[in-house]
Amino acid sequence: MPFSDPEAKRRWQRDYNRRYYAANKVSKRLVSKAISQKRDLRTRKRRWILDCLDDRCSHCGGVSMALELSFPSAPERLIDRSPVDFSWQDLKSHRYDIVATCGGCR
Numbered sequence: 001m002p003f004s005d006p007e008a009k010r011r012w013q014r015d016y017n018r019r020y021y022a023a024n025k026v027s028k029r030l031v032s033k034a035i036s037q038k039r040d041l042r043t044r045k046r047r048w049i050l051d052c053l054d055d056r057c058s059h060c061g062g063v064s065m066a067l068e069l070s071f072p073s074a075p076e077r078l079i080d081r082s083p084v085d086f087s088w089q090d091l092k093s094h095r096y097d098i099v100a101t102c103g104g105c106r
């Protein structure tokens with residue numbers, strides 16, 4: 001691997017990743033692993049957000065198992081994204097702007 005040239009290293013890594021993915025997509029079940037890792041990550045982020053909110057609706061303060069999360073004052077780059085898909089960094093900096101809504105307040 002050409003370590004001295006960062007651009008050449010990046011190209012080499014990209015080509016290696018493509019070959020690895022093509023060769024192992026089926027045998028290593030890469031797609032279903034990626035789906036399950038993404039699902040687990042979203043579950044962990046949802047739990048983290050709900051812990052910050054004490055599992056309470058932001059409107060009535062009631063504890064609910066079925067809170068819907070939203071970010072009404074989201075900046076443009078996050079506007080179409082669910083809070084569970086935010087980066088950890090965005091979650092931590094916007095934790096007090098995320099709104100949870102219970103079934104009764106929807």
Ligand SMILES: [Zn+2]
Pocket residue numbers: 057058059060061062101102103104105
């Ligand atoms: Zn409510």
